[in-house]
Amino acid sequence: MLKVTVWNENRHEQKNPVVRDIYPQGIHGTIADFLKTEGFDTRTATLDEPEHGLTDDVLNNTDVLVWWGHLAHSEVKDEIVQKVKERVLDGMGLIVLHSGHFSKIFKTLMGTSCDLKWREAGEKERIWVVSPSHPITEGLPEYIEIENEEMYGEHFDIPQPDELIFMSWFEGGEVFRSGCTYKRGNGKVFYFRPGHETYPTYHHKQVQRVIINAVKWAKPVKRERPVYGNAKPLEEIKGGK
Amino acid sequence: MLKVTVWNENRHEQKNPVVRDIYPQGIHGTIADFLKTEGFDTRTATLDEPEHGLTDDVLNNTDVLVWWGHLAHSEVKDEIVQKVKERVLDGMGLIVLHSGHFSKIFKTLMGTSCDLKWREAGEKERIWVVSPSHPITEGLPEYIEIENEEMYGEHFDIPQPDELIFMSWFEGGEVFRSGCTYKRGNGKVFYFRPGHETYPTYHHKQVQRVIINAVKWAKPVKRERPVYGNAKPLEEIKGGK
Amino acid sequence: MLKVTVWNENRHEQKNPVVRDIYPQGIHGTIADFLKTEGFDTRTATLDEPEHGLTDDVLNNTDVLVWWGHLAHSEVKDEIVQKVKERVLDGMGLIVLHSGHFSKIFKTLMGTSCDLKWREAGEKERIWVVSPSHPITEGLPEYIEIENEEMYGEHFDIPQPDELIFMSWFEGGEVFRSGCTYKRGNGKVFYFRPGHETYPTYHHKQVQRVIINAVKWAKPVKRERPVYGNAKPLEEIKGGK
Amino acid sequence: MLKVTVWNENRHEQKNPVVRDIYPQGIHGTIADFLKTEGFDTRTATLDEPEHGLTDDVLNNTDVLVWWGHLAHSEVKDEIVQKVKERVLDGMGLIVLHSGHFSKIFKTLMGTSCDLKWREAGEKERIWVVSPSHPITEGLPEYIEIENEEMYGEHFDIPQPDELIFMSWFEGGEVFRSGCTYKRGNGKVFYFRPGHETYPTYHHKQVQRVIINAVKWAKPVKRERPVYGNAKPLEEIKGGK
Numbered sequence: 003m004l005k006v007t008v009w010n011e012n013r014h015e016q017k018n019p020v021v022r023d024i025y026p027q028g029i030h031g032t033i034a035d036f037l038k039t040e041g042f043d044t045r046t047a048t049l050d051e052p053e054h055g056l057t058d059d060v061l062n063n064t065d066v067l068v069w070w071g072h073l074a075h076s077e078v079k080d081e082i083v084q085k086v087k088e089r090v091l092d093g094m095g096l097i098v099l100h101s102g103h104f105s106k107i108f109k110t111l112m113g114t115s116c117d118l119k120w121r122e123a124g125e126k127e128r129i130w131v132v133s134p135s136h137p138i139t140e141g142l143p144e145y146i147e148i149e150n151e152e153m154y155g156e157h158f159d160i161p162q163p164d165e166l167i168f169m170s171w172f173e174g175g176e177v178f179r180s181g182c183t184y185k186r187g188n189g190k191v192f193y194f195r196p197g198h199e200t201y202p203t204y205h206h207k208q209v210q211r212v213i214i215n216a217v218k219w220a221k222p223v224k225r226e227r228p229v230y231g232n233a234k235p236l237e238e239i240k241g242g243k
Numbered sequence: 244m245l246k247v248t249v250w251n252e253n254r255h256e257q258k259n260p261v262v263r264d265i266y267p268q269g270i271h272g273t274i275a276d277f278l279k280t281e282g283f284d285t286r287t288a289t290l291d292e293p294e295h296g297l298t299d300d301v302l303n304n305t306d307v308l309v310w311w312g313h314l315a316h317s318e319v320k321d322e323i324v325q326k327v328k329e330r331v332l333d334g335m336g337l338i339v340l341h342s343g344h345f346s347k348i349f350k351t352l353m354g355t356s357c358d359l360k361w362r363e364a365g366e367k368e369r370i371w372v373v374s375p376s377h378p379i380t381e382g383l384p385e386y387i388e389i390e391n392e393e394m395y396g397e398h399f400d401i402p403q404p405d406e407l408i409f410m411s412w413f414e415g416g417e418v419f420r421s422g423c424t425y426k427r428g429n430g431k432v433f434y435f436r437p438g439h440e441t442y443p444t445y446h447h448k449q450v451q452r453v454i455i456n457a458v459k460w461a462k463p464v465k466r467e468r469p470v471y472g473n474a475k476p477l478e479e480i481k482g483g484k
Numbered sequence: 485m486l487k488v489t490v491w492n493e494n495r496h497e498q499k500n501p502v503v504r505d506i507y508p509q510g511i512h513g514t515i516a517d518f519l520k521t522e523g524f525d526t527r528t529a530t531l532d533e534p535e536h537g538l539t540d541d542v543l544n545n546t547d548v549l550v551w552w553g554h555l556a557h558s559e560v561k562d563e564i565v566q567k568v569k570e571r572v573l574d575g576m577g578l579i580v581l582h583s584g585h586f587s588k589i590f591k592t593l594m595g596t597s598c599d600l601k602w603r604e605a606g607e608k609e610r611i612w613v614v615s616p617s618h619p620i621t622e623g624l625p626e627y628i629e630i631e632n633e634e635m636y637g638e639h640f641d642i643p644q645p646d647e648l649i650f651m652s653w654f655e656g657g658e659v660f661r662s663g664c665t666y667k668r669g670n671g672k673v674f675y676f677r678p679g680h681e682t683y684p685t686y687h688h689k690q691v692q693r694v695i696i697n698a699v700k701w702a703k704p705v706k707r708e709r710p711v712y713g714n715a716k717p718l719e720e721i722k723g724g725k
Numbered sequence: 726m727l728k729v730t731v732w733n734e735n736r737h738e739q740k741n742p743v744v745r746d747i748y749p750q751g752i753h754g755t756i757a758d759f760l761k762t763e764g765f766d767t768r769t770a771t772l773d774e775p776e777h778g779l780t781d782d783v784l785n786n787t788d789v790l791v792w793w794g795h796l797a798h799s800e801v802k803d804e805i806v807q808k809v810k811e812r813v814l815d816g817m818g819l820i821v822l823h824s825g826h827f828s829k830i831f832k833t834l835m836g837t838s839c840d841l842k843w844r845e846a847g848e849k850e851r852i853w854v855v856s857p858s859h860p861i862t863e864g865l866p867e868y869i870e871i872e873n874e875e876m877y878g879e880h881f882d883i884p885q886p887d888e889l890i891f892m893s894w895f896e897g898g899e900v901f902r903s904g905c906t907y908k909r910g911n912g913k914v915f916y917f918r919p920g921h922e923t924y925p926t927y928h929h930k931q932v933q934r935v936i937i938n939a940v941k942w943a944k945p946v947k948r949e950r951p952v953y954g955n956a957k958p959l960e961e962i963k964g965g966k
Contacts, residue, residue, distance in 0.1 A: 091356060091400070093858065113352040114427050115332060117471040124483040125476070128959065130638045130659050131951075135816065135908045140946050144639065150483065153476075156612045156651065157469035157626065159332070159428055164403050164888070169638065169651060169659045173960075175477030177612050177651045177659050185858045186355050187400055223863050228398035228854075230358040235366070235394075236416030236851065237896075243365035243391055334617065369718065371879045371900050372710075376575065376667045381705050385880065397853045397892065398867065405647070410879065410892060410900045414719075418853050418892045418900050426617045464622050469613075477610070478655075573838060573882070593836040596909050597814060599953040606965040607958070632965065635958075639951035641814070641910055646885050657959030668837050669882055710880035712840040717848070717876075718898030725847035725873055 003043045004221055007064040008034045009056065011071040011078075012048040014199040021199045029070050029197075029204060036210045037068075042217060049074055054082050061085060066095035066217045069102045070197065083107050091187030092227065095220025097213060100197035103158075108193070111186050112160055118178070119155035125173035127151040127196065129180050133167045138181065138192065138215045146208040152198035154178045160193070168212075170195060181212070183219075188227060190220045245462055246284045248305040249275045250297065252312040252319075253289040255440040262440045270311050270438075270445060277451045278309075283458060290315055295323050302326060307336035307458045310343045311438065324348050332428030333468065336461025338454060341438035344399075349434070352427050353401055359419070360396035366414035368392040368437065370421050374408045379422065379433065379456045387449040393439035395419045401434070409453075411436060422453070424460075429468060433457045485525045486703055489546040490516045491538065493553040493560075494530040496681040503681045511552050511679075511686060518692045519550075524699060531556055536564050543567060548577035548699045551584045552679065565589050573669030574709065577702025579695060582679035585640075590675070593668050594642055600660070601637035607655035609633040609678065611662050615649045620663065620674065620697045628690040634680035636660045642675070650694075652677060663694070665701075670709060674698045727944055728766045730787040731757045732779065734794040734801075735771040737922040744922045752793050752920070752927060759933045760791075765940060772797055777805050784808060789818035789940045792825045793920065806830050814910030815950065818943025820936060823920035826881075831916070834909050835883055841901070842878035848896035850874040850919065852903050856890045861904065861915065861938045869931040875921035877901045883916070891935075893918060904935070906942075911950060915939045 010030035014021040025032050030046040037044040047055025049071075061067075067086065071078065083106040090096050090111065098108045103116045129146040131139050146168075155176030161184070168181030180195035194212055197203045204210070251271035255262040266273050271287040278285040288296025290312075302308075308327065312319065324347040331337050331352065339349045344357045370387040372380050387409075396417030402425070409422030421436035435453055438444045445451065492512035496503040507514050512528040519526040529537025531553075543549075549568065553560065565588040572578050572593065580590045585598045611628040613621050628650075637658030643666070650663030662677035676694055679685045686692065733753035737744040748755050753769040760767040770778025772794075784790075790809065794801065806829040813819050813834065821831045826839045852869040854862050869891075878899030884907070891904030903918035917935055920926045927933065 110351075111354040113354040115471075119471060119474040121474050121476065123476060123480050125480045126482065128657055128659075132638050132640070132661065133644070133908065134639055134911045134948070134951055135913050135946055137946055139948060141948055143949065144951055153474070155474055156614050157471075157616055158614070159469070159471070161402065162405050162426055162615070162647065165644065166648065169661075171653060171657060171659045173476075173478065173480050173483070175610055175653060176474070177610075177653045179614065179651075185403055185856065188857045190858050223858055223860055225857070225862060225864055226866060228400070228857055228867055230356075230360060230398075230400070233360040233362050233394070233396055233417070235362065235364060235414075237414065239364050239366045239414050241365075241367065241390070242414075369898055369900075373879050373881070373902065374667065374885070375670045375707070375710055375880055376672050376705055378705055380707060382707055384708065385710055397855050398857055399855070403856070403888065406885065407889065410902075412894060412898060412900045416851055416894060418851075418894045420855065420892075426615065429616045431617050464617055464619055466616070466621060466623055467625060469616055469626055592833075595834040595836040597953075601953060601956040603956050603958065605958060605962050607962045608964065635956070637956055639953075641951070641953070643884065644887050644908055655958075655960065655962050655965070658956070667885055710882070712838075712842060712880075712882070715842040715844050715876070715878055715899070717844060717846060717896075719896065721846050721848045721896050723847075723849065723872070724896070 004217065005063055005065045006037050006042045006044045006068065006217055007047055007060060008037065008044065008068045009047045011074045012050065013073045024202045029199065032204045033068060033213065037214065037217065040214045049077060054078060056082050056086060061089045064094055065222055066097065066220045068097045068099065069105060069107065070099045071105045072101035075105050078106055083110060087111060090189035090191065093188035093222035095189060095222065096191045097216050097220060098191065098193045100195060103193065111191060114161060115159045118158045119176060121153040121174060123153065123174060124150040125153055128171040129168045129196065130171065132169050133165055136165060136167050137219050138167050138212060140215050141211050142208060148196055148203060148206060150201050151196055151203065154195055188223065192216045192220055244284045245458065246304055246306045247278050247309065247458055248286050248288055248301060249278065249309045250288045252315045254314045265443045270440065273445045274309060274454065278455065278458065281455045290318060295319060297323050297327060302330045305335055306463055307338065307461045309338045309340065310346060310348060311340045312346045313342035313440065316346050319347055324351065328352060331430035331432065334429035334463035336430060336463065337432045338457050338461060339432065339434045341436060344434065352432060355402060356400045359399045360417060362394040362415060364394065364415060365391040366394055369412040370409045370437065371412065373410050374406055377406060377408050378460050379408050379453060381456050382452050383449060389437055389444060389447060391442050392437055392444065395436055429464065431461045433461055486699065487545055487547045488519050488524045488526045488550065488699055489529055489542060490519065490526065490550045491529045493556045495555045506684045511681065514686045515550060515695065519696065519699065522696045531559060536560060538564050538568065543571045546576055547704055548579065548702045550579045550581065551587060551589060552581045553587045554583035557587050560588055565592060569593060572671035572673065575670035575704035577671060577704065578673045579698050579702060580673065580675045582677060585675065593673060596643060597641045600640045601658060603635040603656060605635065605656060606632040607635055610653040611650045611678065612653065614651050615647055618647060618649050619701050620649050620694060622697050623693050624690060630678055630685060630688060632683050633678055633685065636677055670705065672702045674702055726766045727940065728786055728788045729760050729791065729940055730768050730770055730783060731760065731791045732770045734797045736796045747925045752922065755927045756791060756936065760937065760940065763937045772800060777801060779805050779809065784812045787817055788945055789820065789943045791820045791822065792828060792830065793822045794828045795824035798828050801829055806833065810834060813912035813914065816911035816945035818912060818945065819914045820939050820943060821914065821916045823918060826916065834914060837884060838882045841881045842899060844876040844897060846876065846897060847873040848876055851894040852891045852919065853894065855892050856888055859888060859890050860942050861890050861935060863938050864934050865931060871919055871926060871929060873924050874919055874926065877918055911946065913943045915943055
């Protein structure tokens with residue numbers, strides 16, 4: 003059974019009754035619920051727990067980590083970010099949601115600023131599938147329509163995705179690369195755009211479907227990890243000097 | 244005229260007479276020489292200069308930066324690495340050579356460990372062109388043969404290259420992705436494998452040709468930089484909330 | 485001096501006075517004009533000329549071929565398509581415009597149906613730059629706005645582009661991958677979306693800038709072509725059988 | 726249960742006792758055996774059956790098609806190739822083995838010549854994993870060693886793979902991109918190099934593991950297929966003309 007940990011900074015939910023009304027158990031609670039229903043062995047972790055809830059034991063027992071953060075990216079400790087990064091390079095899948103584009107973990111895995119345009123106007127977003135053979139699109143229609151969302155617009159300062167799965171249309175005139183896969187070391191990373199805290203985006207069945215599919219796609223590969231460093235020759239070297 | 248800065252840690256040349264004999268003016272001196280001959284406005288910078296020779300003035304007047312480092316990656320100051328990174332994201336080209344795979348600047352732009360297998364046995368390397376339409380291959384034969392080189396072997400822990408240009412065959416039985424392009428922000432990055440300090444690799448005409456071609460390819464694009472942050476709508480938003 | 489041939493089926497211009505008014509010398513005439521002004525050695529060729537104007541002599545003296553077709557894709561002779569394909573694989577650049585997505589030459593180079601959604605409603609198109617380091621974006625603002633265009637919408641059935649340069653937003657709610665690069669053999673291919681015949685799109689300065697940049701980018705690499713077939717070993721084989 | 730069809734031209738087995746000794750039930754029989762053992766619903770089809778064994782009924786009931794051909798590529802009927810292509814674009818996975826690089830189906834899906842260097846000297850091949858997070862590498866060591874194989878060398882005239890999984894080292898001095906994935910329409914394609922008919926390559930457990938993994942990876946996505954053609958607007962168009 004796949005082991006999933008849903009991490010959330012869990013701050014908007016404490017401060018803003020609008021958010022708390024939409025997500026009474028926190029964004030992490032809602033996400034964990036539909037992942038459990040899908041049959042994954044799911045737990046949650048939040049910023050204010052010791053070690054942000056991401057102890058060695060938790061990380062070593064996580065196949066796929068889901069990440070939501072926004073207000074408090076800078077409060078996430080560098081040593082925890084470093085541990086998460088090492089786990090990704092070791093094979094753990096990572097699903098970065100919405101404002102997680104600016105999290106330390108995403109930026110350090112991308113190597114770019116991860117900056118973008120944004121606007122909170124509750125406008126319509128239409129998320130189009132552009133890679134119809136990809137397992138992350140299983141069960142989805144041609145597009146996902148979200149009635150009210152924050153806008154994220156290009157240029158999105160990310161490396162060219164290994165695979166571009168979704169592209170968003172926004173009512174206000176922008177477009178965005180909304181579903182992007184990357185490989186890093188032995189691990190797989192998926193960025194998925196929607197999910198502003200003041201809208202019920204994670205209650206949307208098709209958004210849930212994407213996250214469920216992404217968890218399956220991101221699971222670690224079972225094999226010995228590559229060996230690095232000094233290596234004896236596998237064949238005789240004749241003319242070496 | 245393209246402005247090129249060749250950066251070298253310049254330590255092997257001080258310590259090891261073998262290296263000094265091959266590169267009497269330092270690895271940077273040899274590389275700068277053939278770049279000047281090609282008509283680029285070329286200067287050099289080294290680790291032990293103030294700010295490692297990479298002052299704001301130098302960086303702001305550099306179109307393409309060539310980087311060679313090995314022994315002293317850890318001595319490169321984080322604030323200089325950060326400035327170089329910002330210049331790359333702003334458009335400066337970056338050519339990372341050989342052991343530069345473990346430099347701070349390459350690792351932070353890649354987001355991975357950049358680790359690999361290696362062996363100093365002076366074995367034969369044959370660098371095959373696999374992307375024959377790429378301008379970095381201009382003027383090259385089907386492969387470049389280097390009689391004696393250090394081996395670098397897979398797995399090379401880098402993100403999937405945007406373009407894979409060269410693949411190496413090694414006498415001892417390994418292969419390696421030897422020429423890799425990446426885009427980062429407004430800048431372009433090229434990693435090129437050969438160049439162990441105890442062999443005369445940078446005197447090899449075809450190796451020089453690759454670096455010259457890469458400098459031309461990596462030059463900045465002339466246009467306004469993207470604007471990030473809060474954005475007014477370009478179209479009327481009807482149903483927003 | 486780069487040698488460019490602009491190919492056009494040149495049928496709408498004969499049948500439809502609206503098109504003839506916008507392009508009195510044909511779409512090919514307008515495109516050739518701004519390419520000449522840029523300094524390219526430019527000629528035109530059209531469907532109704534012998535061999536569609538693409539004789540061996542013309543093709544062998546073309547560095548980059550620009551292609552516009554729509555009504556009469558099926559009238560383009562298979563043997564001419566085959567010759568163009570061989571020239572692309574040999575190094576000639578190919579710029580495919582708008583409805584050329586359904587041309588025989590584009591489909592045979594892509595291997596897919598190249599199908600898409602479309603609508604002629606004269607709606608607004610906004611073409612966003614998503615690869616700001618790419619030379620095809622030189623001199624461009626963040627987006628190109630076209631007041632009236634035909635809509636092309638996803639899913640666009642193409643292989644994943646080697647590089648995605650532009651993404652379009654359409655007033656009617658769709659998005660599209662509008663600028664896509666591919667490498668095929670020794671040649672480079674660029675698909676660029678806008679250019680419906682009843683709108684003055686190729687008089688738009690920024691659209692012209694994209695095509696000029698693309699011609700420069702697509703020029704052939706100067707080197708010996710790869711050798712295929714039976715190959716003698718470069719190293720001694722010990723245990724072969 | 727995944728439905729797999731293994732297609733083989735099955736000619737070498739009829740003509741050459743060496744091949745018949747290695748593969749008494751044909752190459753297809755050996756491949757089908759280990760796929761059945763893995764639990765796939767597996768059948769075989771060969772060139773000399775009516776419609777090459779690839780009737781509409783067979784194709785419509787195939788999730789993943791495995792293809793081995795060599796001597797008789799030209800005997801495969803164009804209309805069958807066209808049907809296979811349409812099934813791939815509709816979602817069927819396709820695994821192309823070894824000399825299948827020159828099959829009509831692979832060439833039409835790639836859009837290039839698919840040419841390469843080759844040599845039959847029974848030399849050693851070492852197939853290195855370069856994408857350790859990819860499910861096709863599950864259960865594999867760092868490299869697969871094959872004592873005697875035909876050599877295939879670069880330049881391999883294919884489009885840049887979406888994902889490069891394996892790279893081969895050959896005793897005679899060449900390298901090759903040995904494991905390449907592509908997406909085409911709703912389907913996934915994997916090319917895997919080894920498998921010359923006079924060596925027992927498909928009895929090699931790790932080679933079998935790659936093919937098993939590839940079948941799993943290539944299975945169709947369950948969703949409605951994209952709709953193409955004329956499309957009504959999803960949003961009101963104001964200024965259209």
